[in-house]
Amino acid sequence: MTEKVKALYIHIPFCEKICDYCDFPKLQYFRNFAISYLVVLKNELEQYTPHDLETIYVGGGTPTALEADLFKQLLDIIKPYSLGIKEYTFEANPESLTDDKIVLLREYGVNRISLGVQSTNDNLLKKINRAHRFSEVQKVVASLKNHGFNNINVDLILGLPNATKKLLSQDLENVLALGIQHISCYSLMLHPHTVLFNQGFRELSPDQSREYYDLVEQALLKHGFIHYEVSNYSLPGFAAKHNFAYWRNEQYYGVGLGAAGYLGNVRYKNTLNLEKYLKGMYIAEKEQLSIHDCFVYQVMLNLRTVEGLSLKYIKQQFAIDLYKEKKKIIDEFIANGYLMLVNENLIPTYQGMMILDTIILQLI
Numbered sequence: 001m002t003e004k005v006k007a008l009y010i011h012i013p014f015c016e017k018i019c020d021y022c023d024f025p026k027l028q029y030f031r032n033f034a035i036s037y038l039v040v041l042k043n044e045l046e047q048y049t050p051h052d053l054e055t056i057y058v059g060g061g062t063p064t065a066l067e068a069d070l071f072k073q074l075l076d077i078i079k080p081y082s083l084g085i086k087e088y089t090f091e092a093n094p095e096s097l098t099d100d101k102i103v104l105l106r107e108y109g110v111n112r113i114s115l116g117v118q119s120t121n122d123n124l125l126k127k128i129n130r131a132h133r134f135s136e137v138q139k140v141v142a143s144l145k146n147h148g149f150n151n152i153n154v155d156l157i158l159g160l161p162n163a164t165k166k167l168l169s170q171d172l173e174n175v176l177a178l179g180i181q182h183i184s185c186y187s188l189m190l191h192p193h194t195v196l197f198n199q200g201f202r203e204l205s206p207d208q209s210r211e212y213y214d215l216v217e218q219a220l221l222k223h224g225f226i227h228y229e230v231s232n233y234s235l236p237g238f239a240a241k242h243n244f245a246y247w248r249n250e251q252y253y254g255v256g257l258g259a260a261g262y263l264g265n266v267r268y269k270n271t272l273n274l275e276k277y278l279k280g281m282y283i284a285e286k287e288q289l290s291i292h293d294c295f296v297y298q299v300m301l302n303l304r305t306v307e308g309l310s311l312k313y314i315k316q317q318f319a320i321d322l323y324k325e326k327k328k329i330i331d332e333f334i335a336n337g338y339l340m341l342v343n344e345n346l347i348p349t350y351q352g353m354m355i356l357d358t359i360i361l362q363l364i
């Protein structure tokens with residue numbers, strides 16, 4: 001694979017407070033760790049010296065957990081790579097996205113903000129140990145708009161403890177009232193070592209999950225949102241450009257603790273061990289991809305979005321006539337309303353997105 005690498009992911013692992021369901025690579029914020037971390041992150045970035053990027057995504061953890069001076073330092077570290085890019089996203093938590101940080105983000109060309117909201121119900125937020133309350137989200141969104149941000153995402157989690165369909169309807173109503181452009185909805189995943197799991201809470205059953213997604217689908221489509229990826233909805237023109245690099249199975253740099261990247265025919269994962277990371281031992285795992293692996297990733301990732309899977313590309317790139325080989329299965333999915341075939345592209349319908357794993361397994 002030789003095409004240009006257009007996307008860069010940067011991971012900032014620090015959080016001020018650890019949420020009870022969290023399984024992301026994250027650490028309690030300590031200023032001294034953050035100072036050392038930024039020095040090493042700069043070195044790691046320089047090792048790749050990315051150029052001509054189109055998108056940068058700074059995620060976490062909580063990038064806004066950094067204190068203002070370190071937050072500015074981070075923006076300075078990224079600056080050489082961010083000039084002229086199309087989409088520059090920062091993840092932020094409402095409680096730590098202060099006005100001075102919003103001003104800095106504008107100044108450094110950040111043009112998309114992704115806010116970790118998860119629920120708009122304060123009791124639920126408290127229950128899962130989130131540091132913010134919904135009134136802070138409202139305040140921060142108003143401030144972002146005042147400072148000229150017009151591409152804002154809000155993350156919601158479906159199936160938090162004691163959540164009900166009624167609460168979800170309220171969440172959707174509250175979030176829509178914010179007047180934002182993008183909404184991501186994820187079903188809660190509970191890993192065994194998390195607090196909520198140990199308290200006996202469990203994930204939604206497939207049927208419950210489907211009921212929740214049906215509710216989301218109805219509410220958001222009614223308000224002009226497009227369901228363009230399994231978990232993502234946007235107003236027209238506001239689909240996340242950076243994430244499309246992942247879903248199109250394109251290469252991307254990943255830097256920072258626990259970050260993943262895809263360069264050449266190698267998918268890599270950085271270490272989760274801060275001590276090792278700070279010593280410059282960045283990469284922990286490398287997966288050398290065979291042609292078949294590349295084909296599997298292409299099918300798995302392309303089918304997540306309404307761009308779909310190009311059968312023509314699969315034929316050219318992998319010498320596989322997928323339609324001919326899987327005609328019976330594909331025709332059945334189409335007849336049952338799970339897939340559409342448009343200009344040699346296989347596109348998942350909403351029904352198809354809800355059973356995507358089954359479809360993928362049958363096609364690879």
Ligand code: SF4
Pocket residue numbers: 014015017018019022023024025026060061062093116
């Ligand atoms: S803010 Fe995000 S990364 Fe940090 S603990 Fe909570 S869920 Fe995990």
